[in-house]
Amino acid sequence: MSIEQYIKSDILEKRLADTSVLVIYDGEQRYHQLAQELATDQCTVIDVGEGSLATRQQAISTLSQLKSGKQLLIYVPKAAPMEEEEKQKDPFALYAVAGSVFPDPERSGDNYLDICLKAKPDQATEIRELFAQNEKPSFDVINAIGGGVNWPTLQAALGAEGASNLLFKLMVASKEVQAKLAAESSWYTEAQSLLSSSLGLALRTKQRSWSAIADELWRFVLFSEFVFELNEAVPTSLADVPVAKLSAKPIIEELGDNLRKHTDYQNLYIERASSIETELKLDSLCANITKLGHRDTFPFEEKCYLRQAIDALLADNGDLTRKIVSEHANSVWSSNSESLVNWELVKSSQRLLETCEDLERELPNFIKKQNDLIEFYQSSLRRADQLHREFEQAVNDCPNADELMPGVVGLVRKHYRKLVEPVQQGFTHFTHDSGWPPAEIVSNTQLFDSKVSPLLKSRGNRVAYLMVDALRYELGYELNKQLAEDADTQLSVSFATLPSITSLGMASLLPGAYDKLSLALEDGKTKALYDGKPVGEAEERMGVFKSNYGDRFAEMPLKDFVKMPKKKSVESSVDLLVLRTTEIDSFFESHPEDAPAMMQRELKQIRQAVNKLQDQGFQKVFIVTDHGFYMNNAQEAGDTVTKPDNCWKVEHQRMLLGTGNLDEYHYSLSSNNVGIKSNIQTFAGPRSLSPYRRGKLYYHGGLSLQECLLPVIEITLKPNVIKGGQTANVKLDYKKGAKRITTRFAVIELTLESLSADLFGGADDLEATEVLLEAHSGTGKNLQVVGEARPGEYVNAATGTVTLEPGETIKVTLKMDPEFEGSFKVKAIDPVTNTMLGSALELQTDYAV
Incomplete structure (x- = not known):
C-alpha cells in the first residue's frame, strides 16, 4: 500500500466516517491532492484556498444541510491554529469542534513521521534514517523505501x-x-x-x-x-x-x-x-x-539500583528512593525470590520512614491534651505501629539484612523510636496527672455489662464473645477492615486494666467486672480476684460465665470451633458462646522474631469463625482483648530503666507494684486512682517505652498506647451476608509448570478466572476476589500449613490475603517453613469460608545443600 493510499483509507476516510465533518490544516500543502480525491456524491470537499468568503458561505450552507450519510471535508492550506485566540479568529475552527481535525495536535501519531512509520512498519529503521537527513520527504521517496x-x-x-x-x-x-x-x-x-x-x-x-x-x-x-x-x-x-x-x-x-x-x-x-x-x-x-x-x-543492573536505593535511604533522599523503587522494584529481575525479599525490605523501610516523618510534623498539634493524643493515635499514629510491625517482618524474612543493607535497619528503627518516644512521654505525663483510665472512654471492666449483657436479658439473642489475647489496636483496625467486607461491623476502643497482663486483662472482660474484680498482691505475686475468688486461669474465668448464664453458656478454644465439622454445631439453647485464643501472645513470648507472620493465621481463624457463627444462627459477635503489646526491636545500647529500689514488685518488666522510692523517670498512680480495686498502694512504671530488663523484643504489662488502647469490634450478622468467591477460579503456576522449588521463597503466579462462562454469567460478572495462598502437607488430621504468602506489594501484612482483579495475573512470594522438606500442595483459599478456589498446585522441595 502506498503512503497516499494509507493516509486516505486509514486516516481521512475513517475520520469522516466517524464524525462526518473533517478539517484538514495543511501549511505545507502535502495533503492537497488527497483531499481533492476524496470528493464524491456523498462527500463535499471545500478548498479554502480558492477564496475565503465564498468557501465560508459554502461551508455554512453545506453543514446546515448535512444529512445522514453525507460528509463535509474542508481543506485549509495553512497551519492549524494552536492558541485559543487564534482559534477564535479562524472561521473554520468551529467545524473542527463539530467534527474532527487532521493533523490533530492532541492525538499522538498524527505527525508525518509517525504516519510513515505506521504505513511501512517493516521499514521503520530506514524511515527514521531518512527523516534524520530530510524532515520533509515526498510521498514518492517514502514509497521507494523497501522496494517491496x-x-x-x-x-x-x-x-x-x-x-x-x-x-x-x-x-x-x-x-x-x-x-x-x-x-x-x-x-x-x-x-x-x-x-x-x-x-x-x-x-x-x-x-x-x-x-x-x-x-x-x-x-x-x-x-x-x-x-x-x-x-x-x-x-x-x-x-x-x-x-x-x-x-x-x-x-x-x-x-x-x-x-x-x-x-x-x-x-x-x-x-x-x-x-x-x-x-x-x-x-x-x-x-x-x-x-x-x-x-x-541485565541482572547486575537490578542489583546496582538496589544498592542505589539503599544509599538514597541512608542519605534521607526520599524522592530518589521512591523513583528508584517505582522504576526497578518490579522489574523482571525482582521477581527472583531473593530480590523480592530485598526490595520488600527497601519498600517497607521507605514506607515507615516517610510515615514517621509525616507524623512527627503533625504531632505537636496533638500532644497538648490527652484526648487529642488518643484520637490522633486512633486516626494516624497507629499507622506507624502497623508499618513498624511489617518492617520487622521484612527484616526477619531477609536473613542477610545487616550485610546487604548496612545501617538501614538501625536508621529505620531510630526514626520509629524518635516518633513513639515523645508520644509515650506525653501519654504517661497525662496519666500521672489525671489517673487511669482516661475519661470518656469505656474501660475493659465495663465492656461486657455495657455491650453484651443487655442483649442476653431474654433468650433467643445469640451472642458470640471472642476473647483474643494481645490483639492490639492497629491489628484490630486491620481486622475490622477485612470483616467489614463481609458483614456490618463497628470499631470502637476501650482501655486495658493495669497492669496490662493476661490474667487480669482477661478477667476484666467478665460480666460484672467493674464491681467485682480486684487485684491483690500476695506473697510477691499478683492475683486477679472475682468476688474474692481467683480468676487467673481460663477455667476459673469460664466458671464465672457459667455461674451467670448456666446452660445458656458454652465455651471452647477458637481453633476448635473453626475445625468443628460442618455437621456439628453449638447447641441451639446456647445464647452466649465464648471463644478464646492466646496464640498471638504465646507466639510472641516464645518466638518474637516470627510472631508478626504468625498473626496472619490468627486473624484468618477469626474471620472463619465469624462466618461459621453466622451459619449457626448467631446474630452478634464481639471481638475483645485483654491487652496490646509493644515490639521493642528498636532498643538501643543502655535502653533500659533502672528500678529505683528493691522494695518494688516488678510485673512483666514494665510495672512496679507496692511502695518505694521513685525518680523523675517514673510515673505513679495511687490505688484509688487506677480504675480497679486493689490492696496495692502504688502502681508505677517508666515514662519511656523501655523495660527494666534488656533483651525483651516483645512486652506488655505497662502503660502505653500500644499496650493499653484496645480495639472492640461489634459485628451484626445477617443471613447470607458473608460469602466466598463462589464463581471465582484462581489458576496457580510456578515457573511455567516446574514441579520443584529450589528456594524457601518460591514465586507463585495467581490468575483470577471465571469458574463458569455461560448464559447466566461469566468473566464480565466476576468481581475482585480475596484469596489466601497457603502450602499444605499431609491430609485430614495430619494436614499442616508449611508455607504462606509473604507480605509484599500484593499481600496484606496483617491478614496475609491477596485481592485479585478479574483476568489479572500477579506474582506472590510463598515463604516456606524452614524445617519442612518434601511434597506439598499450594492452594488458593477463600479466607472466609476456607474453601479452595481452583485446583491445587503440586510441588516438591529440592533445596540446594
Missing part, C-alpha cells in the same frame, strides 16, 4: 508479519518452528536481509543454524538496549561488541520490553540475559557505572 522487500519463508515458518514481529518470533522460536527452519534453506538469506535492514546487524557467525543466529541476535539486541540506555560511555573493553544503529533504537526497545513483559517468555529472557551478562563479564566490567537508565536489561 519481504521475507516469505520467515513469515511462513514464524507465523508472523512485519519486521518487529518476525524478529521477536525468531528470538523465541519453539522446537516446531526450529524444525521448519531447518527444513528450508532460503530463510537464512531472508534473515540476513531482515537483521541488516531493521537493526543494522551483519551476522558474524558462519553457521546457518537457528541456534547460532539466535545466540548472536539475543546478544546483539540485549547489549544494544543496554548501551542505548547508558548515560555514560561504555567501558573500553566492551567497545568492540556490536551495537545496533541508533535509528533501530525503537525496535530494540520494543523487543526488550515485549520479551520481559510476555509471561510465556520471561524465563527464557532471564536465562538468556543472565548467560550474556556472564559471557560479556558485564557485572565486573560495569561495576563502576551508576547511570544505567530505566530498563534493567
